[in-house]
Amino acid sequence: MSDDATEPVTETFLAHRNLLFTVAYEVLGSAADAEDVLQETWLQWAKADRGQVRDQRAFLVRITTRQALNRLRAIRRHREAYVGPWLPEPLITAPDVAEDVELAESVSMALMLVLETLSPTERAVFVLREVFDIGYDEIAAAVDKSPAAVRQIAHRARRHVDARRPRQMVSSNEGQAVLESFRRAVETGDSQALLDVLAPEVVLMSDGGGLKHAAQRPVTGAERVARMFAGGIGKVEGTFTTEPTLVNGHPALLVRMGGEIDGVMAISVENGLITGLYYVRNPEKLPHVTSATPLTLR
Structure with missing residues (x-):
């Protein structure tokens, strides 16, 4: 392929x-797998007969969805054998992601965990329809189903997600205020202040992937979670620090032990209290926590 032909091909791919x-990440919950999908998409795009492509954006989304769906089916068994709870790979995001309410909700740790309960096809259909507002005909071409079947799948997936998704979205300012209260309570070891910011039914999930110590099952209840933090911080050797940041469009903490990144702690908030804590310690999931990852719905 000549340089003159390659340049517009590359420009089109980079433009999208x-x-x-974002499509691949929301289907997979893994930035590393999403990057691999983009490599495969690029290879298919580079050798495609672009003279037959009427809508380049739709064509690229279709390829990406197919590749992501194939990969999700292949890695589902691996996730079922994962050591301890599996959490999505956290992404440091810029403020513009938090300001886009629809985008921030779609990549929130809480919703991404709900998407894990869908079948691969249901997840792809839900993401394309509910998040990216793609038409049923285009989705049908991407998932190799009829438009009628896609409508049924979309309805089933939406009903499933709506029954499990967080009941409300909070503003970024409210989320930051709750996070700061939590941060002060943890760093000062103030058990009562910690209980004051945790919802009675709060759930803590920690993901070490068998490479870092983490609870093997979700920890439920404010008192149990508070005891776990109090006991865990007391056993830390060296300096324990937390730094506010934005993860997947929401306020979160970058946790350091002895100056080294130990993990990322994201939260979900309802009625001014923390209902979910998601602590990702698996080092294989932390490459994207040193700089912001650009995400978009368009």
Whole structure:
């Protein structure tokens, strides 16, 4: 392929790259797998007969979805054998992601965990329809189903997600205020202040992937979670620090032990209290926590 032919091909792909990454990440919950999908999408796009492509964006989204769906089916068994709870790979995001309410909700740790309960096809259909507002005909071409079947799958997936998704979205300012209260309570070891910011039914999930110590099952209830933090911080050797950041469009903490990144702690908030704590310690899931990852719905 000549340089003159390659340049517009590359420019088109790069123009849509952030969108394609967001599609792949929401289908997979893994940035590493999403990057691999984008490599496969690029290879198919580079050798495609673009003279037959009427809508380049739709064509690229279709390829990305197919590749992501194939990969999700292949890695589902691996996730079922995962050591301890599996959490999505956290992404440091810029403030513009938090300001886009629809985008921030779609990549929130809480919703991404709900998407894990869908079948691969249901997840792809839900993401394309509910998040990216793609038409049923285009989705049908991407998942190799009829438009009628896609409508049924979309309805089933939406009903499933609506029954499990967080009941309300909070503003970024409210989320940051709750996070700061939690941060002060943890760093000062104030058990009562910690209980004051945790919802009675709060759930803590920690993901070490067998590589870092983490609870093997979700920890439920404010008192149990508070005891776990109090006991865990007391056993830390060296300096324990937390740094506010934005993860997947929501306020979170970057946790350091002895100056080294130990993990990321994201939260979900309802009625001014923390209902979910998601602590990702698996080092294989932390490459994207040193700089912001661009995400977009367009």
